[in-house]
Amino acid sequence: MKIAIRREPIEGERRVAATPAAVAQYVAAGYAVTVQKGAGVAAGYPDSAYAEAGAELAASIPLSKVDVLAHVRPLDRETIAKLPKGAITVGFASPASELDAVKALADRGVTAFSLELIPRISRAQSMDALTSQALVAGYRCVLEASMRFPRFLPLFMTAAGTIPPARVLVLGAGVAGLQAIATAKRLGAKVSAYDVRSASADEVQSMGGTFIHLDLDAAADAAGGYAKELAADRADRQRELLAPYVADADIIITTAAIPGRPAPRLVTASMVKGMAAGSIIVDLAAETGGNVEGATPGEDVQVPVDGGHVTIVGMKDAASTMPYDASRLLGQNIANLVALMTRDGALVPDFDDEVVAGACLTHEGAVRHEPTAAALA
Ligand code: NAD
16 A cells, blocks of 8 residues: 655645654555655655655655555645545644535545544554644743743842742643643743643642632533633633733743634733733744734734833744654654554554544545534535
8 A cells, every 4th residue: 555745735834744764664564655755854854764764755746646645734625636536644634624625535535534533542642643743832832932031931049149930821731731831840930820621730730830720610621621612701700810820920821722613812912911021922822813812823923011012922833843853743643543544554444443433534425523524514
């Protein structure tokens, strides 16, 4: 069977769906691997390394002949139209926002596996690309903040005086938020964090952060360990209760998300105005609507305040900013999913397997993921 690895066509996307190490695994499993020339260059993996791993390099991927296509970003309709009926795709498909592409995959008879749909269960952890990429993003957010912050993060006691540690506030303590807490702690900051999920307090504390309890009646837990959207009055109350913590922070990292929904608004423009000059906010959710009012993906927005300004950094393509390690983790996640479905050198999905069935977005002309099928109906 032939597996193809393409050069990601979207500008700003520097990751690749397989590193040379992943290619070596595919070859050992009996696949013939074609890698588009230059596919790994932006991530730091040269063509020669793919060739050494056993891949054939091609100027363009012969899409009409691939059995399996591994990709990072959702496929566009033009690419889908060239795939043969029965082809298998594995990558991020953004089913909540790319409905046209999902329909095209189903209409084309493609069996598409969406990394967003991999069940968050222990057995699937090695395939969980949301987790691996969130880890990269959470780490990077803190570095972005620290590079713009005009002060130290750690406490310094010097002969010239004592410099207090920076106060970092993390809002949303999922995988990215927890990694942000850990990274800010390593840099010596004083870290506090807040999340609506009930399990979150222990998770924050285990990372060395101080958990902020808000008097919001009850936690907002939904199925699968995710949070659910707050009703408008509770969201208002949440912002009101968060305001003093926001005003007191030097750096804020926001990572709050609800699967398939726009990002919850946690920080309003007036809350930003209440921060001290020189403070930095990094909004990891800028691309999905923004946790922070005024955040613009890919841009630094400077909000005038007394004595200077507060900078809101709208993160864009966060995992892609560290493409070498992000691709290493993502490529391994994809390779592990492919390995789970491989029998005698061929990819044969077993839909009785909960991970395989859960990750499958389209198969034999149907959209198998029920919420996406309902959104298309
Ligand atoms: P996510 O990226 O979907 O969301 C980030 C965080 O935002 C979540 O912690 C969520 O509770 C929080 N959030 C949402 N609305 C909020 C609001 N109004 N205010 C404050 N915070 C808000 O989350 P994620 O990183 O994908 O993690 C989601 C869950 O999945 C967690 O319980 C995590 O522990 C779990 N998980 C399990 C596995 C596994 O078992 N394999 C792997 C990864 C994550």
